[in-house]
Structures are given as C-alpha cells and as structure tokens.
Amino acid sequence: MTQHNLTGETKPPLPPARQLTLRFSSTRRGARLARQLTVQQFTEWTGFPYDSDPTRTVALITAELASNAVRHGSLPGRDFRLTLQLLPDSCRVEVTDTRPERLLPPLTRQPVDETSGRGLLLVQAYADHWGCTNRDAYTKSVWAEVRLRATGS
Known part of the structure; x- marks a missing residue:
C-alpha cells in the first residue's frame, strides 16, 4: 500500500520500527553487557560502523543510563x-x-575534583531528547533519543 499526500504524489512507505527489550542483572557486568549488546544491535540495524559518531553516542547514553540504574x-x-x-x-x-521513588536529581555542575555525578549531564549533551517516565508504582524509565543523521551532514 502506498501513502498519498494532498497533491497526489506517492511516497515510499516508512521502514518498520524495530525494537529489542532485554533484562540485565543490576550489576556492573549487567550494565557493560547492556552497552555491548546495544552497540551490536544498533550497528546491525543501521549499518553504521562501530566507530561512527551515532554508534558512539548511543553507546555512551546506554552506558550512562544502565550505570545509573545499577548504582541508584x-x-x-x-x-x-x-x-x-x-x-x-x-x-x-x-x-x-x-526505584520509582528515586527521581532524577537536578542537573548541576559538579566540582572539578568530583569523580562522579556527570552522567546525566552527558546524556543531556548528547541526546536530542531525553526524560524520565513513571508508568506504574514499581518502576521508573529514563529514556533518550538520538537523531540519526546521514554521514557528512
């Protein structure tokens, strides 16, 4: 089936959305495996190389969100x-x-000598959109979206 706009021109259909959902142990190893699997699946879906900017961005965001889930x-x-x-x-x-009761902390700059506390600042800097959602009384979801740009643009 094709889609038509008001002028009657035919547009190619959008590719179907792809989704992967997995559970990981709340350990440092679980966070590392989540990042590695995300990179592998992302490169398979998109064809971006492992060392491309979009792949690195998705890896960094996954690492920060998974690490926060394990730690906090x-x-x-x-x-x-x-x-x-x-x-x-x-x-x-x-x-x-x-831990839905542990809401996101306010994003503030950390002192230079602090060794942690900058993860969500990195997510904010690299993601095009991000946020936190409480869908029920038992869980909290932190999400981030990265726009996929064509190479060279």
Whole structure:
C-alpha cells in the first residue's frame, strides 16, 4: 500500500520500527553487557560502523543510563530492563529500574575534583531528547533519543 499526500504524489512507505527489550542483572557486568549488546544491535540495524559518531553516542547514553540504574535504581535481586528502538529517523534507548521513588536529581555542575555525578549531564549533551517516565508504582524509565543523521551532514 502506498501513502498519498494532498497533491497526489506517492511516497515510499516508512521502514518498520524495530525494537529489542532485554533484562540485565543490576550489576556492573549487567550494565557493560547492556552497552555491548546495544552497540551490536544498533550497528546491525543501521549499518553504521562501530566507530561512527551515532554508534558512539548511543553507546555512551546506554552506558550512562544502565550505570545509573545499577548504582541508584536497583533493589537486591531486581534486574533492570533495556529497550532499544530504531525509529524511522532516530534511536531510542530506555532503561527501566525498580526505584520509582528515586527521581532524577537536578542537573548541576559538579566540582572539578568530583569523580562522579556527570552522567546525566552527558546524556543531556548528547541526546536530542531525553526524560524520565513513571508508568506504574514499581518502576521508573529514563529514556533518550538520538537523531540519526546521514554521514557528512
């Protein structure tokens, strides 16, 4: 089936959205595996090389969100969930943890000598859109979207 706009021109159909959802243990190893799997799936879906800017951006965002889920959003024995969606013009990374009462902290600059506390600032800097959603009383999802730009633009 083709789509028609008001002038009657035919547009090619949009590619179908792709989605992958997996659960990982709330450990440093789980966060690392989430990042590695995201990079592998992203490059397979898009054809971008491992060392391209979009791939590095998606990897960094996944690493930060998964690391925060492990460090701040986990309860003993509870996993975190990673959802990766390839949309027609962007990639969405969503990490869901089991601590909905731990809302996102305000984004403030950390002192230079601090060794942590800049993860969400990086997400804010690299993502085109990002946010936090509480869908129920038991979980919190932090998500970020990265627009996929053609090489050279």
